[in-house]
Amino acid sequence: MLIPLILSGGSGTRLWPISRRNLPKQFLSLAGKETLFQQTVQRSVALPEASAPIVVAADDHRFLAAEQLQELGVTNANILLEPVARNTAPAIAVGALQALDRDLDALILVLPADHLIGDTEAFTSAVTRARSLAEQGWLVTFGIRPDRAETGFGYIRRGDALEGDTFKVEQFVEKPRLDVAKTYLASGEYDWNSGMFLFRASRYLDELQHHAPAMLEAAKAALKKANTDLDFVRLDAEAFAAAPNDSIDYAVMEKTSHAAIVPISCGWSDIGSWDALWLAADKDANGNHVEGDVITLDTEGSLIHSHDRHLVATIGLKDVVVVTTPDATLVARRDASQEVKKVVDQLKASGRSEHDLHRVVRRPWGSYDSLESGDRFQVKRIVVKPGAALSLQMHHHRAEHWIVVKGVAEVTCDEKVFLLAENESTYLPLGSRHRLRNPGKVPVELIEVQSGSYLGEDDIIRFDDVYGRT
Template sequence: MITPIILSGGSGSRLWPLSREASPKQFIGLVDEHSLLENTIKRLDNVKDITSPVVVCNESHRFQVAEVLRKINKKGDILLEPLAKNTAPAIALAALHLATNDPNTIMLVLAADHHIENLEVFHQAIEKAQQKVLEDDSLVTFGITPTCPHEGYGYIKQGVQTTISGVYKVDKFVEKPSATVAQEYLDSRKYYWNSGMFMFTARAYLEALEKLQPEIYRGCKETYQKSQRDLDFVRFDKQSFATVQSQSIDYAVMEKAINVAIVPMQQSGWSDVGSWDSLYDIAAKDSCGNVVIGDVITSNVKNSYLRSHDRLLAAVGVNDLIIVETADAVLVADKNKTQDVKKIVETLKNQQRSELLQHKQIYKHWGSATILEDKSGYKIQAIQLEPGKKLSLQQHYHRSEHWIVISGTATVTIGTTKSIVRPNESVYIKIGESHRLENNGKIPVILIEVQVGEYISEDDIIRLDTSS
């Protein structure tokens, strides 16, 4: 059997302003209406011998991952990284997790944020990789036939063909090349883009890691031994994981191991969806070469990517631009310089701007909160609480709150008093009063929340229980 290991720890900073730290690109419908993570999992639906996925993610994204699995009716364990340590440790934790049941479980390691157009080619590559792993315990990587001299990818040079048709030994891994060298690689037809997708058994990976990176192996093993299961979540010891060196699987293992094979994927329509120009390349275009998404009006615009989410976007007489509109930020960029969006993100980080962290609408496991206004002394939000959900019992030391129910029927606890609040009714919660919001009905509860106080912040939430 093959267990998909979905690595969902990326930040997607080059896809700002849609991708934010609290909700990065893998949770967004960038290519279609489904999120990249959702598509990554569903892409495996017709693969032979596939089992439930294991998703490795940042602890702060756990409920978003759980919601994706629930939405597509999939079961799977969610491994929560307390710190970002790159791919080698993340895969090690997943391998240790699988090895507790069966060390010979085959792992199919995938990034949560890739796009693959040709599923037939992808599924055939998985089948060939499985044959190679079962034959001689190889560590297998998937290569992408390059379509241009791309400078942003690492490359893999194929060696001699193995006993399995279409599977080759790896000659060498090379770092991101210059434009001239990338053209030489393209012309040679012996180099492939490094896709960041892999297949091997849990045992083979752990043995290679122990041999090549013993300190990383020991640190991950200690971290896993101190893990705790919480429903579908597996939590790891932060103190132990902090000692683990951050390294990619390529540098830590694949470039140094001797039993490494590559399965090339030709005409797969693969993209790592890493930047706005790559998203433009794979999207459907109109007769003027434009990608138009949302409420957009154009006049004499060519070869541009225009995307609106909240307001009308109008563009006149421009070419080769990326224009992305959200409720609180607008990006305008030269289509050939989208890698520099990371510089904007760094500026936002240095200025501690909220636009880096989250959108106006914030999704939670219980529903969503949309910030309508946030000023000194008050904050107004629209809260949507899904049926059967509730917030934790909590209190605030620095703010009072007013709740006005718009639709649905809310069950509100203030102190020791529980009451039913219907549309066009409101409640007032004093500073320091314990309170809880519940939805025991069959439709969402929508309410307007007005927070008032000299200090309004998420760290002024004292949770009296964590049952929500």
């Protein structure tokens, strides 16, 4: 049995301001109609003899993962929730343990959820070659054939040939300086480290027992003490936090004597920066990749994205990145786009929210858009999906007014339950228990006006919630 193991816990900070902690890049449509996560799932389930995937996701992203799987019609996936981030080695460990519950001889194909692959036929062929090695007990990694001297990736040096254009791994190399990367490219002996792997679940766990036994024990305990919540498996927080924070490369692949590599050229990109997205994207005659309402004059080699329905015009620019959202704008040299993470770090250090949330925040029941705020007031546009409902809740520090502008809402306010149609409004006093539900078949849209001494999202006491957030 070939089981795709999709790792979806990343935060994608180098693609700020589009990618943020609450909505990271793997759940965004950056190259095509589907999100990177959905494209990864589609590639994996289309492989010969592939079974339902196992997804390892951050707890904060559980509803994003579930909703995007449902959009693809994938209803039989296992979704394991990480209570804290512990890098790839522990995540793969719990995925491998889960795979053994399905099949003691299971092969797991480890795929990061945020990679782009342009040539799926080449990818499928490489998986077939890797599968043959994995069935013989090798731990196989996929090496991307380099087409440039890249300093943003780790490299793998190929060793002795095995079978069918596959090789033993001679050496893992950290991200090199540019001059060193040029020698790697010229030698033809090195491939980029893609972070994709294929091996028997049992073989990986055997290697982990040998090289990192504490990590394996923590993974076992986290899964044994896990709770099932809706369609999710919540790993035990204390047990999983005890796992060493380590990558599969450091924990296993650099130490095992059974590492093999399958070189592959498949239009791969990790979309690790705006420059990487520009390299992978379609471009116009001037080498520009534009999205949204954009006018470019005397501009070349640039990536211009307007995501807030506002016109962006550029004049006389070369090799730059301009990205706008409703609450933030990034302007940078394209070759400096790896430094975006420093902006995110500065936002965190200063206590600002733009690294964390977009102005439009998605929730399992729909979304809200923070339109305006000031001293003691805040205005939001709320959209509730058909059949969905907010939690039964109360606030200690604010009252709310709801004005329905589209659809029909069912409102609960203390002991009263009533319908609110378009152009109708209601007042929810401070301290009242209230709920909003959409009983119809079209989205409900309303304007919420909050007033009070404190308007933070943490001023919510939930009494009942269909999404298990009480």
